[in-house]
Amino acid sequence: MSIDTTPAPRERIDTTTPALDVRGLKKVYTGHGRDVEAVRNLTFTIRSGELVCIVGPSGAGKTTLLRCISGLLDVTDGEVVLDGKKVTEPPPGMAVVFQEYGRSLFPWLTVRQNIELPLKEKGLKKAERAEKVQTAIDAVGLTDSADAHPWQLSGGMQQRVAIARAVAYEPSVLLMDEPFAAVDAQTRADLEDLVRDLWHKFKVTVLFVTHDIDEAVYLGERVLVLSHRPTVILEDVKITLPDERSQLETRSTKEFADLRHHVYEQIQKAKQGFRPDGDTA
Amino acid sequence: MNLSSLARQLLLAIALPIVLLVLWWFISANNTSPFWPSLETIFKAFPTTWTADRIMADIMPSLARLALGYGLALIIGVALGTLIGLNRTVRALLEPALEFLRAIPPPVLVPIIALFVGYSGWTGKIAAIALGCLWPILLNTVEGVRGLDEVLVDTSRTYRFRKPTYFYQVVLRGSSPQVATGARQALSLGVIMMVISELFAADNGLGAAIVQAQRSFAIPQMWTGIILLGVIGFLLSVIFRVVEHRALAWYRGLRQSERGS
Structure with a gap:
């Protein structure tokens, strides 16, 4: 073998x-x-x-193991x-993508805002945020849905949003x-x-x-x-x-x-x- | 929504009130009882009763006190409700007491408040309105905060949201549908408390005007006040719905997509 x-x-x-x-x-x-x-x-x-x-x-x-690591x-x-x-x-x-995609996105924010919020918390400037968000959105193929709300998207697309959010965050470990x-x-x-x-x-x-x-x-x-x-x-x-x-x-x-x-x-x-x-x- | 369906909806909404008004008009038309004046008499009493002076002297103070009391209840209710909802120990400690206090009919508070600040004056009236409105807002906020999605909370923890962001973006917005439910209940309670708080001293305000009219046997004038109260209550709930409709558009969409799937 x-x-x-x-x-x-x-x-x-x-x-x-x-x-x-x-x-x-x-x-x-x-x-x-x-x-x-x-x-x-x-x-x-x-x-x-x-x-x-x-x-x-x-x-x-x-899940226990992952919650301990995170x-x-x-x-x-x-x-x-x-x-x-x-x-x-x-x-x-560290960024975490959870199994429950529908419940890990903020339903009152749009796709773009969902991805941007953690970057805002990280203290990135507005222009830098906008660029990183757009790159992530394009990379996961959600360019046309950037201003939709998560609940307007299918399950697979919602998980793409969660992944884009994690990638844009640029973690050491995802x-x-x-x-x-x-x-x-x-x-x-x-x-x-x-x-x-x-x-x-x-x-x-x-x-x-x-x-x-x-x-x-x-x-x-x-x-x-x-x-x-x-x-x-x-x-x-x-x-x-x-x-x-x-x-x-x-x-x-x-x-x-x-x-x-x-x-x-x-x-x-x-x-x-x-x-x-x-x-x- | 196109224009014809909008017109249809409007027609459906106003059909019953019109029928009732017409019925009232004809049934009361030849009424000789002084306590049941004809609707025509009541309508004719409107412009002479509610002059600009009276609006400034009675309606405006009533509405101002309602706004102050309601606003106070909203701030205290949401702040306290968030605190209680987030902390299990505080919740276990306070919940039985809150359920007891909530069970007390708010109008009974008016005489108690009067012991401290008197019947006349604004303080007692605003306090009565605020206390009446507080419970539904407080208890619904507690429920809303307690029901926050744990995955959402975990998400905000892993992305290390700062405290203010966490409170606004997660706790407040996440519980806003339940807060709105409480606020809607509180609004109708607020109108009730606004009237009741004015009945005892009867110095000024819409409730006071109705009592004064009744005591001086100005029956058509009394009826105008009652109708006016109904109209104000109705308008307030329309305003509330418009605000809620805009602020919670995401919640309606979310619910619809959940039902659809």
Whole structure:
């Protein structure tokens, strides 16, 4: 199997500076008379410029993990370090695209205003804001809908707005929490290509959480496979697919099928409660 | 909306009032009871009763007090409601007391307020109107703030919105549909409180004018005051609707798109 051999050379990946460093992350929910350990001793690093997917079985605590990384949730133990600074609240260098696109956009603002507001909060001048907003709107293909309200758009287009807002913010790391789980299959394929496209264009570092194995393999440069609760990382899979990917070609290659097969196997093991050596649930 | 459908809507809206007025006109036409003067008599009493002087002396003070009391209730209600809505502990602490206070019919407050500031004068009347309007605004604001979408709140946290932006763009605008519901209820309560606050001292104001007319058996004049009150109440609610229609256009659109999908 060609999995752990020779990663595709990517010059623009700066292998020396980690953008995001998660060390020994642990999250225990307390309450209702019992403690629930959702995440246990989870460690991984994302280098600047990478596109990493996290995939795990249902109920693997993916959302918990993402909320801890984004500083929305306090961690029980361990630490999350972004740009060399420990995360204790939502950090300035991070943008999050949520699954619930309809609920993460401000319905009283237009598309343009939705994208502009975070930039305003960042303290950018008006001309600079206008330019960045327009670039982002054009990049996600919403040029004609810039002055519409989010509720006038389809689900896929709403998620494009959320993505444009995140990209315009120019974060060190862009977190995406199952962003396409609620859109139909065709829209989903378009949005996946959009993510690859924006990643190339804006050189943004992306951490993409999904439950969809195909999506993870198709999008990522690396796929982190999560175990069942309490969550740890089962395997860090290098995706050796070529940099230019297409829904039609890439998905029908043998390499894609092999990688998909391998990740699928890991997920099945995870569902059956398999854990790395020396760790017991 | 084209012109003919607009005309149709207008016709539907004014059809019943016209029928009722016509009925009133003919049924009361040959009435001999002094307490039920004919509509014709009432109409004829209008220009002599509501002269420019009287408008300045009675209607204007009433409306000014209503505006002040209502505005005060709006500011206090939204500010306090936001505070209570955002803090679970404060909410648990205050909610039973608020429900109790809300259950007290506001008119009963007028004599109590009078104990402190007297019946005449503006302070007591404005306080009565404000207290009457406060509860629906306050409680609806609490509900609105509590019902804020958590994804929206998370979004504003991850983009590190500053406090003022968060309060205006997320909390205030997010709860504005519920605040508007409370404000609409409060408006009709405000008109009621405006009249009631004037009945006791009966020194000036629209309510006072009606009581004075009734006490001096100027029955047609009394009726003109009552009709005028109805018209004012109606106009106020029309103004409210126009403002709401413009300010909450996004909310109507959102609801429509949710029903459509």
